Amino acid sequence: MNRPVEAMVACGSGIATSTVAAEQIQEIFDEMGIRVRITKCSITDIPLKQDDMDVIFVTNNYREKVKCPVINVTSFITGIRKDKTIDKIKEVLLEIQEHK
Numbered sequence: 001m002n003r004p005v006e007a008m009v010a011c012g013s014g015i016a017t018s019t020v021a022a023e024q025i026q027e028i029f030d031e032m033g034i035r036v037r038i039t040k041c042s043i044t045d046i047p048l049k050q051d052d053m054d055v056i057f058v059t060n061n062y063r064e065k066v067k068c069p070v071i072n073v074t075s076f077i078t079g080i081r082k083d084k085t086i087d088k089i090k091e092v093l094l095e096i097q098e099h100k
Contacts, residue, residue, distance in 0.1 A: 002100055004035035005093070006052055009073070011059040014042035021059055021076045028089050034097060054096050057089075069096075 009025060011018035018040040029036040041049060043062060050056065056070045059077055069092045075085040 002035075004037045005029070005054045005096055005100075006039070007036050008039045008041060008046070008049060008053045008056045009059075010041050010043045010046055010056060010062070012043060014040055014045065017059040017077050021057060021073045024076045025057055025073065025089070028086060029093070032090065032093060034093055054100075055092060 007025065007029075009018040009022040011021070022038050022040055026036065026038060039049065039053075043058065043060065046056060046058075046062065046066065047064065050066050050068065053068050055068055056062075056066060057073045058070060059072075059074055061072065062070055071085070071089055071092060073085055073089075075082040
């Protein structure tokens with residue numbers, strides 16, 4: 001049995017918008033039949049926790065170099081261009097599944 005995808009959802013505080021985004025991200029994983037373990041944290045935690053992650057979702061801009069894909073999910077908060085974000089997430093998840 002394959003291990004679940006390790007996903008981080010990071011926002012400014014690690015509480016508010018990351019919770020909203022995490023719920024929607026969980027739905028996408030469920031729809032695709034991919035097991036996931038979601039960790040919510042603040043943007044400042046990314047450098048400390050990135051080594052354990054397969055993908056990182058952020059609710060604001062993050063420009064630092066990271067070892068895994070980073071997907072901006074601000075659209076899950078604003079509702080603007082949400083469909084494009086969902087398509088990008090699905091594309092990245094398929095790539096992750098291929099390499100696991």
